[in-house]
Amino acid sequence: MESTQLDRILRRLATILSVVILTLCLINVTTGILLSFYYEPTAGGAYRSLQMINTQVTYGWLFRKTHDLSGNAAIAIALIQIVVMFLGRQFRRSWLTAWISGIFLTLSAIALDWTEMILTWDQVGYWRFNIELGTIEAIPLIGSQLRDILTGGGAISTVTVAHLYAIHSYIVSGLVIILAVVHLSALLWQEQQMYAQERESRQTQPPVASLAES
Numbered sequence: 718m719e720s721t722q723l724d725r726i727l728r729r730l731a732t733i734l735s736v737v738i739l740t741l742c743l744i745n746v747t748t749g750i751l752l753s754f755y756y757e758p759t760a761g762g763a764y765r766s767l768q769m770i771n772t773q774v775t776y777g778w779l780f781r782k783t784h785d786l787s788g789n790a791a792i793a794i795a796l797i798q799i800v801v802m803f804l805g806r807q808f809r810r811s812w813l814t815a816w817i818s819g820i821f822l823t824l825s826a827i828a829l830d831w832t833e834m835i836l837t838w839d840q841v842g843y844w845r846f847n848i849e850l851g852t853i854e855a856i857p858l859i860g861s862q863l864r865d866i867l868t869g870g871g872a873i874s875t876v877t878v879a880h881l882y883a884i885h886s887y888i889v890s891g892l893v894i895i896l897a898v899v900h901l902s903a904l905l906w907q908e909q910q911m912y913a914q915e916r917e918s919r920q921t922q923p924p925v926a927s928l929a930e931s
Contacts, residue, residue: 723805727804728802729908734797737794748780755769755774761838763838788826792830796823822896829889
């Protein structure tokens, strides 16, 4: 499959977007660590601690807003990048690592936002998570087990907040950073391979003048 100029531009754009995604993920994790110094993962303390961060901690409102915006922006750009990779015809076998890491990176970024919904412990997050639990419980065979893991085996309580906080902070956050690095590395490697193949193909082609003389 011959690469066109548009394909090369789209592939370079996909690499640039992967750098942006990694930067946003690092910002999200860094601000999350700063917020964790004041956040209290309990049913009653979660809301109070977030209000304290917004009103009493120096630049706490800025760190929280940056944390939310970077997470949402990472999801949006990851989805855009998948479209760009498809339009750039990056679906050969050699791009398998980039595709797999990109898809799982997008899903992990969505999971990062999903596990955050109950951590605010407000009315919107509580009832939204309650609805989501009903959907999870409807999954055949493993639905009830997943619900028990998330809630701690009972109703939504302090244990639920602690479980979601651990999944959000220690599991999904680390997974997002790892996948972002793997995804960027795969795109950079494939881009180098693509340019190397193009140079080799140009070197093997005979000069135009030689063809005209013959």
